[in-house]
Amino acid sequence: MDHYAAQRLLYEEVPASADELSDEEEEDFDRLVQSIRQNARTDASGLAHDWDQQLEAQNATFRDDLKAASGIGLKRANKGKGKGKRAPRAGPTLSHQVRALLGDGNQAYVDADLPAAIRLMSEVIRIEPRAASAWTVLAQCYADLNMPAPALQLRIMAAHLRRDPEEWIRLAQQSRVNGAAQQALYCYAKAYAADPDNVAVLWDRAALAREVNDLRAARASLVALLRRLPHDLNVLAALRPVLVELGDLAACAECYETAWKHYQEAFPTGQAGADGAVNPFGVLEILVLADLHSALGAHQRAIHVIKTGMRWLQGRGTQAYWDSVPDDREYDLPTMMTRPLNEGDIPPGYFPLDLNARQRLAVARIRMGDTEEGKLHASVVLAEEPTDYAPLFAEIGDAYFEKGLWAEAKGVYEVLGGDVGTSSIQILMQAAACYHMLGELQEAAEVYESVIQADPTLNDAKMKLAGIYEATGEVHRAYDLVCQVIDSRKRRARDPTDTREGTAREGTTDPNTSLFAEDRTATARKAPKPRTGLTRAQLEAMEKEREKEAAQGWARVKELWGQVVGGEEEGTDMEKDGDVAPPEADAVVSADAMDVDSEADGDVEAGNRPTQDDAKRKGKRPDRVTARREWLLEAEKLIEMFRETRRLFTTDRVNEKIEHFRTIHFDDWLRMTMQYCFLVTRDGDYPLAEEILRHMMLSNAYVSQARQNTLRIALATCAIAAQRFDTVVEQTRKVVYTHQFNDEPIRLLLASLASGLRPTDAFIRATLQKFLFREMKLRDAASVTPDLVRWVPGRRWTYAGGAGGAKGEEEDDDEDKGEKDEGSGSADRPPLPKEYSPVNMIAYGMTCVAARSYQSALVYLLHAYDYSPDDPVLCLLLAIASLGRAMQRQADNRHHLIAQALAFLSKYRAVRSGVRGGRGETDYNFGRAFQQLGLFSQAVTHYERVLKRAEAGETVVFVREAAYNLALIYSVTGARPLADGLYRKWLSI
Known part of the structure; x- marks a missing residue:
């Protein structure tokens, strides 16, 4: 009889029971039965993958919320579950046929007819799987046949039908002896479910999970234990390395913070209580909490923990006024440099401070940028014997290194590297990097050479040394090192042995001896496959190196x-x-x-x-x-x-x-x-x-x-x-589109296309004109009749019902790709404008002027003039548009337009006269207007004023332009000598 019989005996379907089972153990029992039956069909060992998923869900009951574990929040009610041990469950009512088979099976076992007993008990289980005595007798039969593996599995099945925590513990211990770790973890979980007051089970389960590196199971057990023993420091000490390895530093810090608050309330003075109870939360726990905050980057919080915690342990918890002092003078030493004090400042306290705590203060101060304060503490630590405090020295050096304080870091690394007992490859590499950053290339090269001599396989040191050789002109030596690194990587790629895969795990057992997939860990649901990628540790080391x-x-x-x-x-x-x-x-x-x-x-x-x-x-x-x-x-x-x-x-x-x-x-x-x-x-x-x-x-x-x-x-x-103005228009237009109803992006667009032929070509493109026209209409509707616009969630304001420019919105589909607001709520909406701003209309009028559509420009610019009559740019644009329209054949009243242009020019001059450099600018524009009208004598007068102002030292922008235009007038009127004089004086390079 083979040992698969325990799996094959349940091949046939189990008839539905009349009893509706809702208990968790019975649900697990049913899943186990179904999985054993399925594996018996496929001749597979262990449970199916879907059971693994169910087991993970069952184990999730241990993964209580860490806040609840720390005493924060409410615990979930356990419906239908009482406190303490559960009473044994009464078995199902058995039919006469089943009772008869049980009697025959028991008699066969008493008669030592084990094959008959196995056959009869298997038939009982096929008919009624919840008959506990059948599982027990069947397990004993296999034990008598010297087949402990199936016997253990059958006892586990029988244990589901009872509520005996001691039985589950015995099964867990036996599974552990057999090397079935996952099965043992499951049994421990069932033992705790049967007796929630038995915290020893949680300790055993956590210890086993740590042994097999199932970190998530260990965390679940320890968190459940922490709920039973709130703020217990032994539990926290066991939980801390698990959470650190899982990278859940925030949860670990929260647990310690909550425990600290608890002990502060229990021991307000930090010393023994009135009943003689000793405060267990000591210096070590304060340092652990500070280290957790530092690892999370909360250096200010780490400093607060150290200062407040040490003050509390010294019985000075009521001296909260020290928290208002920005530095650490509370723990100054008399030998430290005297701090400058102003009137009313709190003098140094000179209170004692543990050297480890002072080192944490130094590292936190340095990393948060308070270098001078950090150096004060570091000097105290660095004055100690480096052989006794090498880790503290190294952390201070690393803090200096991270902040780019190469000289200070170099001094620390030199002290550590000068002693065989404190030196290491990492220390020497850091020292060499400091030499390199300080420009001491010869010293850096010597250190890298010693590192390579100690470890010839260290490619990183070879590449850094090659960089130094290249900088010092030793190209051949650099080339040799690079070739060595390339050859090393090729050999590693060709090497069929991959140490990252490791060897067979110790304690691996026959898969048929366990109900569970024993190679399943918390981080891998399936059996590990050979892979050529890097391990997690290697990836973390590589990431640190890249940092x-x-x-x-x-x-x-x-x-x-x-x-x-x-x-x-x-x-x-x-x-x-x-x-x-x-x-x-x-x-x-x-x-x-x-x-x-x-x-x-x-x-x-x-x-x-x-x-x-x-x-x-x-x-x-x-x-x-x-x-x-x-x-x-x-x-x-x-x-x-x-x-x-x-x-x-x-x-x-x-x-x-x-x-x-x-x-x-x-x-x-x-x-x-x-x-x-x-x-x-x-x-x-x-x-x-x-x-x-x-x-x-x-x-x-x-x-x-x-x-x-x-x-x-x-x-x-x-x-x-x-000179890629198509890209300029594209990017500035997207900024305008994103910041709806904002004038500054429009000004940015206009400033980006200030002057020149190519900017003008980009400015007068039809797509930009249509875009500005739609923005102008939408802003007008939003400010005058807000009911005509609606908010499109995550986008912008648009016309309600698709009216007025829906086609234009379709043309702008490319604008809002990736331009959606991060939120779509009302808080993310740009507010509708309360008053109309003429900037949109001026911008569109500018495009019309540049495109020589002067009549359209006058319409929109005059409308804008109603809102901003004192805008000098607007007045100048109106003058240009009026003169341009007067020069066209379609002009109805040429003289009226010229007079209008001069009126706007006069208004422009009045507005700009008080601005520095404004007079020269207005003279140039008047001269340009008269030159366009053919009134050369008036133009010459204004151009000469511009040149005179420049000679007098005034700030004039358009000096060369005025000289060039004046020279053109002189050339046209035959005054060539005067034009030559202007060319030589103002226009020569």
Whole structure:
């Protein structure tokens, strides 16, 4: 008789029972029966995959909410479940046939006729699976046949029909001995369900889950245990490494925060209570909580935890006034540097502080940018013996390194690297990186060489050393190292043995000895398959390395930027005092990079740049050209790193709370990208700049409207420099479309197409004219008759019922692709304008003037004049339109139009007369009007005034234009000598 008999005996269908079973154990029992029957058909071992899913759902009952586990919130009511052990369940009513078969089976067992007993009990189970005695006798038969595996499985089936927690515990222990870990976990879960007061079961289940690396099961057990033992520090100590490995640091910090509040209430003085109870929440727990907050980036909260927690443990919990002190003078040492105090300031407290806590303060202060305060604490820690506190030293050095304080970090790493007991590959690599960033290339090379000598397989050190060799001109040595790295990667690819797959797991048992898939862990539902990809640990290590590379590259980019724009003058730094400036403001400031000296317009290849050693030998810093080339190379590496990260360009991964990527703020990534695009556009590679900026618009990091505006304005800036005004119109038009009823985007569009033939051609295109016309009509309707417009959720205001410009809205379908508002509620709607603004009408009138449709221009400009009669631009436009219409043959009253033009010019002069440089401007425009009318004598008078004002030192914008027009008049009237004089004086280069 083979050991599959226990599975094959349930081959036939089980008839429906008259009893409706709703209990959880009976539901699990039914699923087990069905799974055993299905596996018996397919001759498979273990439970089916659908049972694995059901088991996961059953285990989910252990995964209570962590807030409830910490005492926050209400516990879910257990319907139908009492406290303590459950009473044994009475079996089902058995038919006479079943009772007769049971009697025959028991008699066969007593007579030692095991085959007959197995056959009879199997028939009983086929008829009535809930007959517990049949399962028990059948299990004993297999045990007598020396077949422990099926016997254990049958006892587990029988245990479902009783409510005996002790039986479940025995089954769990036996499964554990047999190596069936998942089966043991299941039995422990059933034991706890039968006796919820037995916390020892949860401890055993959590310990077993940790042994088999089933972290989710361990977390579920420990959280359930924490609900039974709220704020128990032993449970928290066991739960902490599990949550850390799962990456759920926030939940871990919340549990410790809640426990801390509990013990603060229980022990207000932080010392032993009145009943002699000792406060278990000590320095170690305070440090753990601070470390969790630091790991989450909440450095200010970590500082608060340390200061407040240590104060509470010292019995000074009532001294809350220390919280108002921005620094850490409460824990100053008498040997520290004296702080400058103003009148009324709280003097230093000189209270004792554990060295580990002081080190946490130092690291948190440094990482949050309070470097000077952090250095005070770091100096105390670094004064200790490094062999005794090597981990503390290393964390301080890493904090300095992350903030780009290379000199301070170098000093720490030198101390650690100088002792065999504290040195390591990581320490030496960090020290070499500090040397490199400080320009000490020879020292960096020596450290990298020692690292490679200690570990020849470390390709990262070889690549960094190759970069130093290249910078110092030792190209051949750099080439040799690169070849070694390439060969190493090829050998690794050809090596059929993959250590990442590991060997067979110890304790692996025959799958037929367990009801469950024993290779199933919390992180893998199916059996592991051979794979060539990287493991999670390797991916995390690779990501940390990339973060370090990004931080180093960003530090170098910031360092070089001041030289790129011509010095370290105020306002040229990419980042001031750690503050992140808004990128939309920086989009205009960074455009100054377009005006760098032409000497930097040459080849930007790395091979042609001078080395840093050359600059040292000359006794000066690298010149501007070299700094510019190096900046471009470093920025290009970082931008490609950003663009190659797929998760930054997936639309389903928008998380507004995340503002950093590889330690660099998204605004800094954006600022650097714009500056790089400005420079490459200046070098003549506009297509590359356009490609990068359009790609960045698709990133989920820049979905916010403010950042989209910044990118569009940056692209328009590059397009202006490259004379690509079709792109200028496209981007500025989208900004106008997005910011409905806002005048500033329209002014931006007009300023982007200020003057020139190509901008004018782009300005008078029919598509732009129609767009401005629709915006003008819609704004008029919204301000005069709001009932005619309606809000389209997630888009913009439009005509109600499709009236008035529905066709035009269809033409603009491409405008709103990707331009929808982030929300569709009423809070996201731009408010309807209360008053009509003439800016839309002036813009449309400008297009009509540029297209020489003067009559249409007069209609709309005169309408705008009713709203803004003192606008000098509007008055000048009306004068131009009137003169233009007067020069056309279709003009009805030419003299009236000329008089009207001069009237508007006079109004324009009156408005502009008080503005600096306004008189020269008005004289030029009057001269231009008289020149168009053929009144040369009047034109000459005004042009000469412009030139005289310029000679007198006044600010005049149109000096060359006035001189050129005056020279034309002199040439036409035959005064060539006067024209030549103007050419030589004003128009010569």
